Amino acid sequence: MTDEISVPGFRVGGKRGKKYGLAIVASDVPANCSVMATSNKIRASPVELSLKHARDNVAQGVVISSGNANAFTGEQGERDARRMCELASESLGVDSEDVIVNSTGIIGQNLEMSEIEELIDGVAENLQSNDSGINDAADAMRTTDSFEKIASRNAVVNGENVRVTGFAKGAGMIAPDLLHATMIAVILTDTQVPKDKIDDALRAAVDLSFNMINVDGDTSTNDMVVLLANGTAGNGEAGSSFQTALNAVCLDLARLIVKDGEGATKLFEVEIHGAVSSEDARRAAKSVVRSTLVKTAVFGENPNWGRVVAAIGYSGAEFDKSRLSLRLSDEKEGVVLVEDGVGVALKGTVEIKKAGEILKSSEVRFTADLGVGDFTATAIGCDLGYNYVKVNAEYTT
Numbered sequence: 001m002t003d004e005i006s007v008p009g010f011r012v013g014g015k016r017g018k019k020y021g022l023a024i025v026a027s028d029v030p031a032n033c034s035v036m037a038t039s040n041k042i043r044a045s046p047v048e049l050s051l052k053h054a055r056d057n058v059a060q061g062v063v064i065s066s067g068n069a070n071a072f073t074g075e076q077g078e079r080d081a082r083r084m085c086e087l088a089s090e091s092l093g094v095d096s097e098d099v100i101v102n103s104t105g106i107i108g109q110n111l112e113m114s115e116i117e118e119l120i121d122g123v124a125e126n127l128q129s130n131d132s133g134i135n136d137a138a139d140a141m142r143t144t145d146s147f148e149k150i151a152s153r154n155a156v157v158n159g160e161n162v163r164v165t166g167f168a169k170g171a172g173m174i175a176p177d178l179l180h181a182t183m184i185a186v187i188l189t190d191t192q193v194p195k196d197k198i199d200d201a202l203r204a205a206v207d208l209s210f211n212m213i214n215v216d217g218d219t220s221t222n223d224m225v226v227l228l229a230n231g232t233a234g235n236g237e238a239g240s241s242f243q244t245a246l247n248a249v250c251l252d253l254a255r256l257i258v259k260d261g262e263g264a265t266k267l268f269e270v271e272i273h274g275a276v277s278s279e280d281a282r283r284a285a286k287s288v289v290r291s292t293l294v295k296t297a298v299f300g301e302n303p304n305w306g307r308v309v310a311a312i313g314y315s316g317a318e319f320d321k322s323r324l325s326l327r328l329s330d331e332k333e334g335v336v337l338v339e340d341g342v343g344v345a346l347k348g349t350v351e352i353k354k355a356g357e358i359l360k361s362s363e364v365r366f367t368a369d370l371g372v373g374d375f376t377a378t379a380i381g382c383d384l385g386y387n388y389v390k391v392n393a394e395y396t397t
Contacts (some may be wrong), residue, residue, distance in 0.1 A: 001307055003162075004131060004152075005134055005150060005152040005163075005165045006129060006130050006131050006133065006134060006163075006272070007163050007164075007165050007188040007189060007190050008129075008163070008190045008232050008233065009027060009028045009029065009190050009230040009232035009324070010025060010026065010027055010028070010129065010190075010228070010230065011025075011026045011028070011127035011128060011133060011190050012024070012025050012026075012127060012128060012129075012133035012134050012136070012137045012188075013123045013124075013126050013127040013128055013133045013137060013281035014078065014133075014137035014138070014139060014140030014141065015119055015122055015126075015136065015140055016122050016138040016139065016140055016180070017115050017118070017119050018115060019067050019068075019112065019115055020065050020066060020067040020068065020105075020111075020112075020115055020119060020284055021065065021066040021067060021117065021119075021139070021140035021141060021142065022063070022064070022065045022066070022115060022120060022123055022140055023061040023062075023063070023064045023065075023066075023123070023136075023137035023138075023140040023141050023186075024061065024062065024063050024064075024088060024091075024092075024120070024123045024124055024127060024137070025061060025137065025186060025188065025228070026039075026060065026092045026094070026124075026127055027059075027060045027061070027197055027228055027230045028062050028230065028232070029060070029230055029231075029232065030059075030060050030098065030230075031058070031059055031060060031228040031229055031230040031231070032057055032058060032059050032192075032193055032194070032195050032198050032228075032229045032230075032231070033054050033057050033059035033100065033170070033184040033198070033226065033227065033228050033229075034054065034057065034198040034199045034202040034203075034226070034227045035050050035051060035054040035057055035100060035224060035225070035226045035227075036202055036203065036206050036224065036225045036226075037050070037051055037171045037223065037224045038220055038221060038223035038224065038313070040220065040221050040223070041223055042069050042071065042072055042221050043071075043222075044070055044071035044072075044073075044077070044102070044187050044221045044222045045070055045071070045073060045077035045078045045080070045081040045105065046070055046071055046077075046081040046084070046101040046102045046103050046222070047102060047221070047222055047223075048078075048081075048344065049078070049081045049082065049085065049101055050101055050102060050206045050226070051273040052101045053085070053097050053098065053099065053100060053101075054100065054194075054226075057195040057198055057199070058098060058195070059098050059099065059100050059226075059228060060092070060094040060095070060099070061088050061089065061092050061094050061098060061099040061100070062099070062100045062101075062186055062226060062228070063084050063085065063087075063088040063099060063100075063101050063120065064102045064103065064104070064140075064141055064184060065084070065102075065103045065104075065111070065119070066103070066104050066105055066140060066141050066142060066143050066169065066184070067104075067105040067106075067143065068103055068105040068109055068110075068111050068112075069103050069104055069105045069106060069107045069220075069221060069222050070103040070110075070111050071103075071107045071108070071221040071222055072107055073108065073109070073110050073111075074106045076110050077110065077111075080110065080111045080113055080116075081101055081103075081218070082096075082254075083113060083116075084099075084101050084103075084116060084120070085097075085099040085101050087116075087117055087120045087121075088101070088120055088124065090377035091120060091121060091125075091126060098241075100226050102222060102224050103222065104141065104143055104169060104222050105143050106182055107221060109160055119156050123140075124224060134150060134165065134167055135148060135150070137167060137186075138150050138167040138168075138169070141167070141168075141169040141184060142169055143169065144234075144262055144342070144391060145169050145170065145260055145290055146260055147256075147260060148167070149167060149168045149169065149170070149250045149253055149256040149257060149260070150165070150166070150167045150168075150253075151165070151166050151167075151248075151250075151253050151256070151375050152164065152165040152166070152249065153165075153245035153246075153248050153249050155191075155241040155242055155244065155245040156241060157191055157233070157235040157236070157238055157239055157241055157242050158235045158236040158237070158239065158340070159235075160233045160234060160235035160236075160337060160364040161233070162189060162190055162191040162233045162235055162242065162245075163189060163190060163248070163316070164187065164189040164191070164245040164246050164249050165188050165189070165190075166185055166186065166187035166188070166249045166250065166252075166253050166368070167185070167186055167253075168183060168184060168185035168186070168253040168257060169183065169185075169207065170183030170184070170215075170257040170260070183210065183220065183223050183226075183257055184222065184223070184224050185210065185224075185225045185226070185250070185253055186225075186226050186228075187202075187225065187226065187228070187246070187249060187250070188225045188227075188228050188230075189227070189228070189229045189230075189242070189246070190229075190230055190231070190232045190233040191229050191231065191233055191235055191238050191242050192229065192233065192235050192236060192237065192238060193227075193229035193231070193233035193238045194233070194237060194238075195243070196228060197237075197238070198227060201227070201238070201242070201243055202225065202227045202246070204243065204247070204302060205243070205246045205247045205249075205250040205251075206225055206250060208247055208250065208251060209253070209254040210225060210250060210253075210254050210257075211252035211253075212254070212282065212285065212286065212377070212378065212379045212380060213254045213257060213258050213289070213379070213380045213381065214258075214286065214289045214379065214380075214381045215255035215258060215261035215262065215264070215381070215382055216261070216262070216292045217386065218328025220384055224329075225250075227246075230394075239386030249331055253266070254380060255380060258380045258381060258382050259382070260386075261382035262387070262388050262391045262392065263385055263386065263387030263388030263389070263390065263391055264382035264383055264384075264385075264388070265299060265362070265383055265385060266298050266299065266359075266361075266362055266363065266364065266382060266383045267362065267363045267364075267380065267381075267382050268289070268363070268364045268365065268380075268381055268382070268383070269363075269364075269365040269366070269378055269379070269380050269381075270283045270285045270288040270289050270308075270365075270366045270368070270378065270379045270381070271285070271365060271366070271367045271368070271376065271377075271378045272285045272317075272368055272369075272370065273347055273367065273368070273369045273376050274319075274323075274368070274369040274370040274371050274372060274374070274375075274376070275317060275318075275319075275370050275372065275373050275374075275375040275376065275377070276317075276318045276370075276373035276375065277373065277375055278368070278375045278377065280316075280317040280318055280373075280375065281370075281375045281376050281377035282318070282377040282379070283315050283316055283317045284312050284315045284317035284319070284368070284377075284394065285369065285377045285378060285379035286315075287311045287312065287314065287315030287316075288308055288311040288312060288315075288366065288368075288379065288381075289315075289379040289380065289381030290311075290381070291307060291308075291310075291311040292384060293307040293310075293311075294307045294308055294311055294381075295381065295382070295383050295384035296383070296384055296385070297382050298359065298364070298383040299383035300384040301359040301360055302354050302356075302359070303328070303337070303345060303352055303358075303359060304339040305326055305328070305338065305343070305345060305355070308326060308337075308366055308368070309324070309326065309338065311337060312324070312368060312370070315323070317370065317391070318370070318372050319370035319372055320341075320370065320371040320372050320373060322337060322340065322341040322371075323339050323340055323341060323369070323370075324338060324340075324341050324368070324370060325338055325339050325340060325368065325369045325371070326366065326367070326368045326369075327366070327367045327368075328345075328355050328358055328359070328364060328365070328366055328367075329358065329364065329365050329367065330358050330361035330363065330364050330365070331361070331363070332361075333354070333358065334358070335351050335354040335355050335358060336351060337351065
């Protein structure tokens with residue numbers, strides 16, 4: 001994370017109203033753009049519209065409202081999404097088709113556009129090119145989030161200093177499956193990223209980060225990640241240093257989303273080694289972080305490692321049972337739970353006692369070796385406890 005997070009050539013702002021929050025991003029020049037969106041077949045109207053607007057990989061503005069998802073709202077929802085783009089375009093002086101739009105919140109309810117219109121006017125008049133604007137936008141996007149999620153990295157690309165900054169929202173309904181996570185992320189950079197390469201750059205970063213997290217197993221109707229690259233740094237074509245910075249920002253934001261999971265008390269990582277393919281490594285890691293039984297065991301600080309092994313077993317990944325190993329660790333120490341297919345941390349052993357102590361940490365890691373190859377993957381999840389049930393039992397339409 002850098003000390004300064006604002007990105008040259010962008011003005012940003014946000015505000016919370018009576019019912020809704022609203023964030024706006026404006027680029028001083030048309031920016032190359034990539035949008036990745038949810039695979040949920042009930043995709044919200046603003047997400048569908050944004051995918052259309054991003055077909056030419058150019059955008060100059062982003063407008064996002066919180067408090068209502070504008071999902072499963074029929075023709076009225078489509079009109080409201082278009083109206084948000086029109087209002088933002090008028091305020092920013094850009095083409096409405098160059099505005100990316102999204103909303104987050106309750107599904108199935110129509111937006112109250114009178115408040116949205118007031119917020120767009122108010123935010124557009126007070127956009128800032130400093131860090132405060134990004135902080136305000138991150139706050140305005142929150143729903144059940146308990147804190148703002150912001151990440152930033154600097155890089156040197158072809159001799160020019162560039163910055164990549166992202167802000168996101170998300171705490172529940174998190175099991176993103178982003179094609180071409182409820183989570184929304186906006187990533188800004190002054191790097192020059194060619195139109196024909198920006199989709200690949202974002203897809204690579206998302207596959208390492210947002211597509212490898214899980215809070216509760218639900219894939220939202222509004223999950224979206226948007227990347228705007230305005231090229232004002234004059235760096236020439238982006239290279240590996242930019243991709244490294246973009247990956248890091250996305251991974252930081254993904255971890256913050258999981259850390260802020262509704263009702264969560266612990267974050268846990270699952271690192272898979274020895275898989276026969278990258279796909280199998282990802283499959284096994286995601287299976288473990290998605291497991292309700294693993295999540296509740298982590299919440300209860302219960303070293304029931306059999307649940308981890310079971311989740312690997314039904315993941316569909318290939319493994320050699322006689323070579324399977326599993327280790328649990330935190331930042332200070334670790335313990336072997338399974339070695340070469342044999343349980344080590346059994347009732348009454350030193351290992352099971354140590355495992356219980358490690359699970360008292362706020363962040364832990366399960367490391368498994370499948371024993372059949374050289375591929376690795378890491379997924380990130382959080383525990384599942386009483387407060388998650390309370391939050392979602394009371395979250396109502």
